[in-house]
Amino acid sequence: xxxxxxxxxxxxxxxxxxxxxxxxxxxxxxxxxxxxxxxxxxxxxxxxxxxxxxxxxxxxxxxxxxxxxxxxxxxxxxxxxxxxxxxxxxxxxxxxxxxxxxxxxxxxxxxxxxxxxxxxxxxxxxxxxxxxxxxxxxxx
Numbered sequence: 001x002x003x004x005x006x007x008x009x010x011x012x013x014x015x016x017x018x019x020x021x022x023x024x025x026x027x028x029x030x031x032x033x034x035x036x037x038x039x040x041x042x043x044x045x046x047x048x049x050x051x052x053x054x055x056x057x058x059x060x061x062x063x064x065x066x067x068x069x070x071x072x073x074x075x076x077x078x079x080x081x082x083x084x085x086x087x088x089x090x091x092x093x094x095x096x097x098x099x100x101x102x103x104x105x106x107x108x109x110x111x112x113x114x115x116x117x118x119x120x121x122x123x124x125x126x127x128x129x130x131x132x133x134x135x136x137x138x139x140x
Contacts, residue, residue: 078125
C-alpha cells in the first residue's frame with residue numbers, strides 16, 4: 001500500500017545512511033547499543049503538516065553514540081559524529097539530495113548538538129540535537 005504522507009524518519013534515515021555508510025542508523029533506540037556504535041537514532045518529537053500528502057514539518061531529535069577511538073575519547077568521538085550528522089542534513093538540503101522516501105525542502109536547527117550524559121552507558125559518548133525540517137515525498 002502506498003503511504004498517504006511522507007515518513008520523515010524514512011527521509012532522514014535514508015539521507016544519513018548515504019552520508020555515513022559506516023554508521024548504524026535507526027529510527028528507534030535498539031537493544032544492544034554498545035554493539036552497534038557508532039549509532040544514530042532519528043525520532044520525531046513534534047511538528048505537523050497542513051497538507052500531509054505534499055509535505056510534513058517534523059521536529060526531529062537526532063541522538064548519537066560513539067566509543068573511544070584511538071587517541072579520541074568517547075565524548076569527542078560522539079561530538080565529531082554529531083557534527084557529521086549536522087553536515088549531512090544541511091548538505092542534503094542545500095544539494096536537494098533525494099532518497100527513496102523524499103527530500104529535505106527546508107531545515108532549521110532547533111537545538112544544536114549537545115552532550116547528553118548516559119548513566120547506563122558511561123563508557124560511551126552521547127550527543128543529541130533537534131532539527132525542524134520540511135520534508136517532501138518524491139512524488140510531491
